[in-house]
Amino acid sequence: xxxxxxxxxxxxxxxxxxxxxxxxxxxxxxxxxxxxxxxxxxxxxxxxxxxxxxxxxxxxxxxxxxxxxxxxxxxxxxxxxxxxxxxxxxxxxxxxxxxxxxxxxxxxxxxxxxxxxxxxxxxxxxxxxxxxxxxxxxxxxxxxxxxxxxxxxxxxxxxxxxxxxxxxxxxxxxxxxxxxxxxxxxxxxxxxxxxxxxxxxxxxxxxxxxxxxxxxxxxxxxxxxxxxxxxxxxxxxxxxxxxxxxxxxxxxxxxxxxxxxxxxxxxxxxxxxxxxxxxxxxxxxxxxxxxxxxxxxxxxxxxxxxxxxxxxxxxxxxxxxxxxxxxxxxxxxxxxxxxxxxxxxxxxxxxxxxxxxxxxxxxxxxxxxxxxxxxxxxxxxxxxxxxxxxxxxxxxxxxxxxxxxxxxxxxxxxxxxxxxxxxxxxxxxxxxxxxxxxxxxxxxxxxxxxxxxxxxxxxxxxxxxxxxxxxxxxxxxxxxxxxxxxxxxxxxxxxxxxxxxxxxxxxxxxxxxxxxx
Numbered sequence: 001x002x003x004x005x006x007x008x009x010x011x012x013x014x015x016x017x018x019x020x021x022x023x024x025x026x027x028x029x030x031x032x033x034x035x036x037x038x039x040x041x042x043x044x045x046x047x048x049x050x051x052x053x054x055x056x057x058x059x060x061x062x063x064x065x066x067x068x069x070x071x072x073x074x075x076x077x078x079x080x081x082x083x084x085x086x087x088x089x090x091x092x093x094x095x096x097x098x099x100x101x102x103x104x105x106x107x108x109x110x111x112x113x114x115x116x117x118x119x120x121x122x123x124x125x126x127x128x129x130x131x132x133x134x135x136x137x138x139x140x141x142x143x144x145x146x147x148x149x150x151x152x153x154x155x156x157x158x159x160x161x162x163x164x165x166x167x168x169x170x171x172x173x174x175x176x177x178x179x180x181x182x183x184x185x186x187x188x189x190x191x192x193x194x195x196x197x198x199x200x201x202x203x204x205x206x207x208x209x210x211x212x213x214x215x216x217x218x219x220x221x222x223x224x225x226x227x228x229x230x231x232x233x234x235x236x237x238x239x240x241x242x243x244x245x246x247x248x249x250x251x252x253x254x255x256x257x258x259x260x261x262x263x264x265x266x267x268x269x270x271x272x273x274x275x276x277x278x279x280x281x282x283x284x285x286x287x288x289x290x291x292x293x294x295x296x297x298x299x300x301x302x303x304x305x306x307x308x309x310x311x312x313x314x315x316x317x318x319x320x321x322x323x324x325x326x327x328x329x330x331x332x333x334x335x336x337x338x339x340x341x342x343x344x345x346x347x348x349x350x351x352x353x354x355x356x357x358x359x360x361x362x363x364x365x366x367x368x369x370x371x372x373x374x375x376x377x378x379x380x381x382x383x384x385x386x387x388x389x390x391x392x393x394x395x396x397x398x399x400x401x402x403x404x405x406x407x408x409x410x411x412x413x414x415x416x417x418x419x420x421x422x423x424x425x426x427x428x429x430x431x432x433x434x435x436x437x438x439x440x441x442x443x444x445x446x447x448x449x450x451x452x453x454x455x456x457x458x459x460x461x462x463x464x465x466x467x468x469x470x471x472x473x474x475x476x477x478x479x480x481x482x483x484x485x486x487x488x489x490x491x492x493x494x495x496x497x498x499x500x501x502x503x504x505x506x507x508x509x510x511x512x513x514x515x516x517x
Contacts, residue, residue, distance in 0.1 A: 008176065010070075011042040012111055013094030016102050017084035018047050022054040024103035024218065029063050031105035031216075037112040045071045046088040051078030056102070082184035082192045085169075089179055098173045099193075103218045110213035114173045117153045117210050125155060126200050127174040129166050130213030137219040143314055144269075148211035158205040162261035163311060165269060166207060169193035171215035174200075189235040191244035191270070198248050198266065202255055205262060234284050237274065241296045245270065249303050264308045271300055272312060275319060278417035294419070301327060306351070318382040318416055318424040321346055321354035325384075335385070342447070342456035344385060356385055357458045361446045363491070364463040366484070368477035372435060375491075377446070378428045379457060380415065386451030391429045394445040394456070395437055406431045435480050444491040458489050 014032050018025060029047075033039050045067075047060040060073045072091055076084070085099055096118060100106060114128050121128075132142035147156065147164035156164045166172060169184075170193065178200060184192045201207070230236040245267055252259040274297055280290060301309075301323060309315075309323050325332040325346075333346030333353060343357040359380050367374040381388065391406040408429035415425035433444075446457045462468070467475070468484045474496070475482050481496025 008093060008095040010044045010094040011037065011096065011115055012173070013044050013046060013088075013092035013097045013176075015046045015048065015085055015088035015092065015097060015099050017050055017081045017088070017099075018052060018056050018060060018102045019050040019078065019081075019084070020052050020054045020056055021102040022052075022056050022059065025056055025059050026063075028100065028102050028105050029059075031108075032100070032111075033067075034108055035106065035111045036109050037115060040067070040070055042115075043070065043111065044092075044094055046091050047071065047073045048084040048088045049073065049075045050080070050084040051076065080186060080189060082186045082188065086183045086186070089183065092176065092179075095176055096173050097176055097179050099169045100215075101170050101217075103220070104170065105216045105218075107214040107216065110210075110215070113153075113210050113212045117208055118173075118175075121155065121208050122206075124204060125175075125206060125208050126178040126204050127166075127172045127197075128208035128210055129168070129172045130210050130215050132168060132171045132215045132217050134217050134219050137221045142217070146313060148209055151211050153208065153210045153212070155206055155208055158201060158207075158262035159260070162265050163313070164209075165262060165266045166197055166201075167194040167266065167270070168215075169196055170217070172197065172207075185243065188239060188243050189233065190230055191240045194266070194270065195244050195247065198244075198263065199251075201262070202252060205260065231277065232281055232284060234289070237280070237285060237293045238289065238296070240270075241293070241300060245300050246296075249300070259303065261305070261308060264304050265311070267300065268304045268308050268312055271297065271304075272315065272319075275323065275418055276416075277419065279420050298326060310351070310353075316416055316424070317354045317358065318380075318384070319418070321382065321384065322418065322423055324348065324353055337453045342454050343458075344450065344453050344455060346384070354382055354384075356382070356450060356455045359457065360459040360461045361457045362461045362463050363466045363468075363486070365465050366467055366475075368475050368480070368482075370478060372432050373477070375431045375433065376428070377463075378411075378426050379446075380424050380426050381448075381450075382424050383415075383422050386453075388427065388448040388450050390449040391427065392447050392449075393431050393433070394447050395433070396443045396445065397440045402437055404431050404433055404437070435477075438482065438493045439495060441495075442493045443487075444493065445489065446491075456489075460486060460489075460491070462486065 016028065029045065032043060032045055035043060037043065049057045049060050057075060064071045064073045074087055074091065076087060110130055114130065117128055131145045131148045134140055144165065158164065182196060182199065185195050188195060248263055248267055249259055252263045285293060306324060306327065310320060328348055331349060333348050335344060336347045337344045343355055345355045346353045361377050361379045363377045365376045391408045393404045393406065395402040395404065406429040408427050411426045411428060412422060416423040448455050468486050473483050473485055475484060483494040483496065485492045
């Protein structure tokens, strides 16, 4: 039966599971009270006290006494967040239901923005999501926020936009009719949100996004938020794979006869958090449990298509190739050298992976001394490639090429590891360039010898201390003056001769003109 607005007392029901959050609870509640949609007319809060032992229970009661028509308090024995949320659902009288955590908050226009979108979108859209931003210990956006870059509210069709996944129930707002006959899986301590949302999306792979809203996720300075403690709980490793990962893959097969790309992308995204673990804590799993976990992890990986692995956002080249080499075994890729591009990569039967030259060189310092300048930089290398025997700079002035060897050392702590296996490491290198080598216009390329192959790095990044910027390109040391520019594949030096100064000024004027055209 279709329900209308008049069937509900409120526009929104905010269900909040409360457990020992005394320092944060009032701030969370106040963020709902101050919503510009109008709290008393439009919103109810359902506070489910899940057996708190601090003053959280009393704080709930105090707010309920202030707003008896809008705030419900339910006290129950401790059963976990999923149990508390399920209890709250049965008391909801709002047209839309959300699940804000008790230490988080919403920005003031979020509910009105979400309601406005719901009022205009297809009635079959099951939920709407807003961006997640971290605060307190961290201050940046969630890595899945790329789906909001369009900056306008719209419908996501996961059949076509399968990488625009949603896993958080806290940052989502559900139609009452979608939630009323569903529940969070109480056997899960982690991924219960993702499982509920996956269950909904398997029936209807579309949802709305409202970029103007914001869900503020607290990452506590005390390190005890769910995000912080999960990696030290056995349930995050074993139960999540058993009751979420394999459930999602198997349930897709059961309902649809195949595993859609959006399901694979969601599962792969979730698996990556485990594959990024440098070392699994010794006190979390026994040796047998760890062996079982790794077996499940790799079995799940085998059920993900190659292109889904490759297309993951924020996946380093070395981890991507490592995962593909496992998936494709015994075809673990053939090392191929491209002499024309001065690059190497691993070739598989249907694609290439992990280019050596694509790793960016981070330029750190450029120190102009009496007779020479000192350049310091670092670059990451993938350990499947032959270890570099030499790092060097190639100085090209017209038809003349000069080589300067670099001293270098490795830092393994800054590299990527999985389960103790070193996947990449960082090489720090230093070059001393005599001014005599920079008498004419000179292009500096950054290279290394890997095995018998010469590799030329293709991209650069400025470190915080590197002095060369578009606004700061002129440097002087005694009688030596240089104009230095950073191009896409080289560092360029122009000696400060009168002709060079005119040339540099002309180039600067051209840049200014282009900016104003």
